Amino acid sequence: MAERIMVKGNEAMAEAAVRAGCRLYFGYPITPQSEFTEYMARRMPEVDGVFLQSESEVAAVNMVYGAACTGHRVMTSTSSPGFSLMQEGVSYIAGAMLPAVFVNVVRGGPGLGDIQPAQSDYFQSTKGGGHGDYHLIVLAPGSIQEAVDLMETAFRLADNYRVPVMMLADGMLGQMMEPVVFPEYVKLDGINDHSSWALRGTDGREPHKVTSFDIDPVRLEEMNTETHKVYEEIRSKEIRFETHDLEDADYILVGYGTMGRILGSVVKMARKQGIKVGLFRPISLWPFPYDELKKAAKGKRFCTVVEMSTGQMVEDVRLSVEGALPVHFYGRTGGMVPTPDEVFKELVRLIG
Amino acid sequence: MSEHLLVAAGFGGQGVMLIGQILATAGMFDNKHTTWLPSYGPEMRGGTANCTVVVSDEPIASPITNTPNELIIMNIPSLIKFEKEIQSDGLMVINTSVVDRDTIRDDISIIKVDANAIAEKLGNLKVANMVVLGAYLKKTGAVTLEGVKRALEKKLTGSKATLIDLNIKAIEEGMKSVT
Numbered sequence: 109m110a111e112r113i114m115v116k117g118n119e120a121m122a123e124a125a126v127r128a129g130c131r132l133y134f135g136y137p138i139t140p141q142s143e144f145t146e147y148m149a150r151r152m153p154e155v156d157g158v159f160l161q162s163e164s165e166v167a168a169v170n171m172v173y174g175a176a177c178t179g180h181r182v183m184t185s186t187s188s189p190g191f192s193l194m195q196e197g198v199s200y201i202a203g204a205m206l207p208a209v210f211v212n213v214v215r216g217g218p219g220l221g222d223i224q225p226a227q228s229d230y231f232q233s234t235k236g237g238g239h240g241d242y243h244l245i246v247l248a249p250g251s252i253q254e255a256v257d258l259m260e261t262a263f264r265l266a267d268n269y270r271v272p273v274m275m276l277a278d279g280m281l282g283q284m285m286e287p288v289v290f291p292e293y294v295k296l297d298g299i300n301d302h303s304s305w306a307l308r309g310t311d312g313r314e315p316h317k318v319t320s321f322d323i324d325p326v327r328l329e330e331m332n333t334e335t336h337k338v339y340e341e342i343r344s345k346e347i348r349f350e351t352h353d354l355e356d357a358d359y360i361l362v363g364y365g366t367m368g369r370i371l372g373s374v375v376k377m378a379r380k381q382g383i384k385v386g387l388f389r390p391i392s393l394w395p396f397p398y399d400e401l402k403k404a405a406k407g408k409r410f411c412t413v414v415e416m417s418t419g420q421m422v423e424d425v426r427l428s429v430e431g432a433l434p435v436h437f438y439g440r441t442g443g444m445v446p447t448p449d450e451v452f453k454e455l456v457r458l459i460g
Numbered sequence: 461m462s463e464h465l466l467v468a469a470g471f472g473g474q475g476v477m478l479i480g481q482i483l484a485t486a487g488m489f490d491n492k493h494t495t496w497l498p499s500y501g502p503e504m505r506g507g508t509a510n511c512t513v514v515v516s517d518e519p520i521a522s523p524i525t526n527t528p529n530e531l532i533i534m535n536i537p538s539l540i541k542f543e544k545e546i547q548s549d550g551l552m553v554i555n556t557s558v559v560d561r562d563t564i565r566d567d568i569s570i571i572k573v574d575a576n577a578i579a580e581k582l583g584n585l586k587v588a589n590m591v592v593l594g595a596y597l598k599k600t601g602a603v604t605l606e607g608v609k610r611a612l613e614k615k616l617t618g619s620k621a622t623l624i625d626l627n628i629k630a631i632e633e634g635m636k637s638v639t
């Protein structure tokens with residue numbers, strides 16, 4: 109077995125990005141994500157990569173935009189207010205159909221909020237925080253190991269579909285430590301061929317054009333329609349989720365990321381007392397596992413969604429089950445994290 | 461106990477975060493499942509700090525708890541904050557050099573360690589945290605001393621490597637203090 113290493117979430121995700129072939133990092137430090145940027149500052153020179161601390165998040169995202177035009181693996185990482193600042197650039201990158209990876213280590217909001225863990229950027233991440241008809245692929249890891257494993261997936265999906273990918277973490281995942289096994293370095297030869305569109309110099313060929321702009325609405329509609337064909341393909345192929353103890357369950361808990369993981373403890377507590385509870389943990393938040401959740405919820409008495417927010421993903425859960433069963437919500441906000449005990453108490457109250 | 465849900469709490473600067481990191485890393489070397497979760501924020505030396513460590517034979521779902529079964533208490537504010545939360549039959553290790561009062565709980569095991577005095581005898585007050593860790597380990601056997609040594613070697617590198625022996629000595633003295 110490969111060596112297990114005790115490592116902080118932020119640093120683990122950064123190392124995983126390096127191993128996934130990212131050699132271009134642009135970012136601006138912000139708590140609770142700063143160790144990510146700090147790690148890249150030390151690590152990128154070791155692999156002949158580029159680390160650039162920008163003057164702001166607005167600059168960072170535009171550096172990502174420029175670098176993504178070359179077709180090389182590029183990323184940035186930030187936390188909630190920083191990602192808000194990046195929205196214009198994210199929309200341009202999505203509009204220009206460029207591969208790039210964003211990591212958001214979410215903290216309490218809105219506004220300046222605080223620096224504690226939160227999941228209140230779900231709407232912004234999954235419904236388009238910037239303007240226009242676009243989507244990010246959004247992946248929500250529940251543990252540091254999963255974040256490490258999903259990082260390569262994030263870059264691969266970005267490359268395959270030419271769509272920006274978001275890793276939606278939270279302050280808890282960024283700050284905690286647990287043992288991790290890192291994957292081998294990805295060999296980039298042959299899997300990163302974007303020569304048909306990338307901007308790498310016009311020697312011996314016609315110029316390429318990368319843009320999110322067309323003044324002619326007929327052509328812009330065609331462009332957007334092409335993009336949406338890609339989104340449809342992603343919807344049909346890239347659903348990710350995990351379930352526990354669902355088969356004989358009377359009740360379903362639904363949570364993503366760190367909260368989904370914490371709900372695992374609630375399931376254990378409930379099962380010990382003979383309450384049949386199962387867990388559905390979406391890993392891809394866009395595309396959301398609507399059909400899979402609908403199927404999982406069939407015949408159950410009710411579903412309880414738990415989030416570190418005042419209720420965002422719960423809307424997608426309601427869309428999934430189409431009124432077939434009651435959907436309850438329990439959440440904490442402002443950086444408060446629901447503990448297994450308080451969720452269990454709420455579950456018992458709902459069962460009545 | 462197959463699952464250790466520990467909260468270590470004290471003043472910033474007393475080394476409670478290090479207690480947790482060494483314990484969690486030692487758990488990893490013992491091939492257990494383990495997590496370390498810091499309270500973080502605009503913390504400062506002299507402010508309160510705590511971390512939650514889970515060491516388990518099984519995969520860990522929640523790395524957070526508000527009902528720990530073990531506490532390491534390094535100052536009075538931490539005693540007041542966490543004594544209400546610990547499970548019945550839990551274990552509380554108290555650094556009595558700093559905490560000069562008793563807990564209100566009479567349904568838990570208590571270990572009192574005069575950690576600062578023991579650390580001063582070793583010539584360095586800063587290892588009081590390792591003295592307390594030693595006392596905790598003697599009582600719980602949560603991880604092996606061998607695992608702790610490997611964790612210290614991982615954590616204390618470069619110019620700090622010279623402090624490994626002192627830290628191990630402090631852990632051993634802490635173990636001896638528990639009768």
